[in-house]
Amino acid sequence: MRFRTLAELAQACAKANRPISAVMLEDQAMESGQTAERERKKMLDYYGIMKEAVRKGIYSDKPSRSGLTGGDAKRLHAYSREHEASLQPHAGDAMAYAIAVSEVNASMGRVVATPTAGSCGIIPGVFVSSQERYGWDDDRMVDGLFCAGALGYVIANNAFISGAEGGCQAEIGSAIGMAAGALVELKGGSPAQSVHAVGLALKNTLGLICDPVAGLVEIPCIVRNGFGAVTALAAADMALAGVRSAIPSDEVIQVMLEVGSAMPSAHRETAQGGLAGTPTGKRIAQQLAKDQRTP
Template sequence: MRFSTLNELKELCLTESLTMGRLMVLEQSLETGASEAAVMEQMTAYYGVMKEAVRKGIQEDTTSRSGLTGGDAKRVLTYFSDSGMPALGESACTAMAYALAVSEVNASMGRVIATPTAGSCGIIPGVFVSTQERFGWSDEHMVYGLFAAGAIGYVIANNSFVSGAEGGCQAEVGSAIGMAAGALTELRGGTPEQAVHAVGLALKNSLGLICDPVGGLVEIPCIVRNGFGSVTALAASDMALAGVRSVIPSDEVIDVMLEVGAAMPEKHRETAKGGLAQTPTGRKIMNQLYGKGGKAKE
């Protein structure tokens, strides 16, 4: 790729009068040797999987194999439908429900797209599918948005972490929030500079978030964090479009995420040895799932 930082990405977009999404299509084509049409076709297929995961999470049984999770997306939509007055408003409530839906599909062994990981797979679909429904955008428009998210994720992955085992949940859910926020800002007509500010604003709000899966499963608290993450992405996009800037440059925020993740204790990096996983209830669930000896029950 011709860029390694968000600032370089922004400058390329400005110099070549391209959106981040369109620039990334060109870069991906050059990198892989595939035609631009082939690159777009593949990403379109990925978006189809995301939309199907949303549908499945809303309409089908998503009870996980452990029995710990499932059905929360439906509960949120039912609450919204019955009350008609969620505190978040219709748009954010729908994005949250869709993010929960996709994450529940993942927990129930369904098919998802890792964005950037399976543990954070609900945030981008939740944001993208809900806003597409709201504004009536075409699939092609959304696919360019996915390429914009990919460009942001590329920078984060190469300068920090996207794995909870390496950098905590800030690396998984945090990265997904930043990717969604920046891409959504562009989809809504924001400039490359505003999109980059959205990334920094989003990432700053998730710095230090630990990875503490109860029972070592990508369920508790992972699923609800996807729901909250989708709402944070919407908020960061709104802030950026309103002219709010990330005073600490977004590339520096990414560097801080690396610093914080590297300093994070091992017990808070996807080991289930600390945090919520080691609360009395967390340990009780662990024993119910695996028995006192730590092995899975037959």
């Protein structure tokens, strides 16, 4: 890649007079040795999987393998259409779709890790709801995915995207930043605005711990995907309105690295602290363990 930081990415875009997605596609094709057309086809297939997971999660209330979760996306989707929901339809759909994909993941369905399985709902939630609202075709959404990929590449190589390494800020936070920055490009924003969106999004999730109850990617992971999708919409709107990240986004990524590295192990996907360490969290884990031992 011709960039390692978000600043270098913005500079590469300015020099080439191309959007982030185009720069990323060119670099990805060069690195993989494949044609740009082949890389786009692969990304289009990934987007198809995302949309399939949204539909499956919205129109099915199949519980997870543990029985702890399932059906919330369907409930949210119905509520937003039958009542005066606080969120406008777009944000409400983004939230419901993000939860839908996360529920599909919990029920062992097929998802795309963006950037991880624990945060797999945020980008599909933002992208599919935005596509429905604005009437964009799938080819345009592929551009958005390449933009998101470039932003995730920078985060992963300068901090982390794994909850076991840096807490949930690394998974949910990264996904929010990727979705927000990509949405800025999809709506006609500049590379600089996309970069600001990443910083704005990440600042809002610094310190978020990874505390999955019973070690499963369900509680609180699924609802965090829903909230994350709404946050991504907000960060994109801020950046497009001209709100800037006062702390450069690359420095925010460094802070995420520092915070995650200092985070106690109990708060990094070990299911030993946070919500997993509550009396109810422990009781759920014990019951699931007992059920697994029962023939």
